[in-house]
Amino acid sequence: MVSVLLLKLLFAHFLGDFLLQPTSWVVDKEGKKLRSKYFYYHIAVHAALLLVLLWGTAHYFSILCLVVVTHGLIDALKLYLGKKIASTWAFFIDQIAHLSVLVFIAAYCESWVWNFEWLNDASLILFGLCVLLTTVVAAIVMKVLISTWKIEDDGVALKNAGKYIGILERLFVFGFVVINFWTGVGFLLAAKSIFRFGDLTRSKDRRLTEYVLIGTLMSFGIAIGCALLYRSLQACL
Known part of the structure; x- marks a missing residue:
């Protein structure tokens, strides 16, 4: 238990x-x-x-x-x-x-x-914990891990756009894995690759490509890990 x-x-x-x-x-x-x-x-x-x-x-x-x-x-x-x-x-x-x-x-x-009452509903607390880990906690952990690489960006980006894109991305992956819809994870990864393809081909900086790839794989890996953790612990409740 x-x-x-x-x-x-x-x-x-x-x-x-x-x-x-x-x-x-x-x-x-x-x-x-x-x-x-x-x-x-x-x-x-x-x-x-x-x-x-x-x-x-x-x-x-x-x-x-x-x-x-x-x-x-x-x-x-x-x-x-x-x-x-x-x-x-x-x-x-x-x-x-x-x-x-x-x-x-x-x-x-x-x-x-x-x-x-509901405060002792382990399933509810477990779900909230895993969603929190997948979104906000993962965003900060990834920021700490990849902060060692400094990538210059001369373009103008929306404030905190990357953070919220990552959170939504991991929420989708988390949901897909929880409902056992692995095809959705592949579709999301392909869709993101298409959207980022133009930016990467226009950039001649190999470090930017590696930076984006590391961030993407880390984001998907964390989301999948949290979802699998939720499913395994849910089975124990």
């Missing part, structure tokens, strides 16, 4: 760390460290999410306090120690630390959980 408590903790974490944390907050925190008001706003967001999602769980206040305190400590360590290591490594070490704490708490407290 999939732990409902763990799904709730993961859902709150990814909502608070990715969807509900603007880039401006991150920049301000990196500059001002613990003097940044957004550091405390960020912790408050996590506390509010946990307050809602853990409602009805026995000893939920103790779990909430433990998660919020450890989250704040890990984030503070990242702010002061993150500059000493590469940003990509700092990002993944930070996330692994957060997730490890959540898994430990869920494993220790699982026996405390009792049913409370």
Whole structure:
């Protein structure tokens, strides 16, 4: 059986760390460290999410306090120690630390959980978690991973267009895999290749072609992986 408590903790974490944390907050925190008001706003967001999602769980206040305190400590360590290591490594070490704490708490407290209407619907929480991973979390993870390559673009593009195109693309792939419509994944990949063909043929920069190819394969791979994870965990509920 999939732990409902763990799904709730993961859902709150990814909502608070990715969807509900603007880039401006991150920049301000990196500059001002613990003097940044957004550091405390960020912790408050996590506390509010946990307050809602853990409602009805026995000893939920103790779990909430433990998660919020450890989250704040890990984030503070990242702010002061993150500059000493590469940003990509700092990002993944930070996330692994957060997730490890959540898994430990869920494993220790699982026996405390009792049913409370729809908030304990594991299927609903699992679906929301996988959609969140496929869209916002994947967008930030991909940005971190491919940020090591700097590609100059002299054209004028819509603000955040690439981000939203990627999110919609992964949502389609996620949906196709969930309903076992693999042909749709192939069609989407072919359609994107056709749309990008003109840009790539006009560009004589081989790095741009490789950059687009890496991004596309990474995006599809993450979406397929999240969908397969959802299907396998759904079978365990």
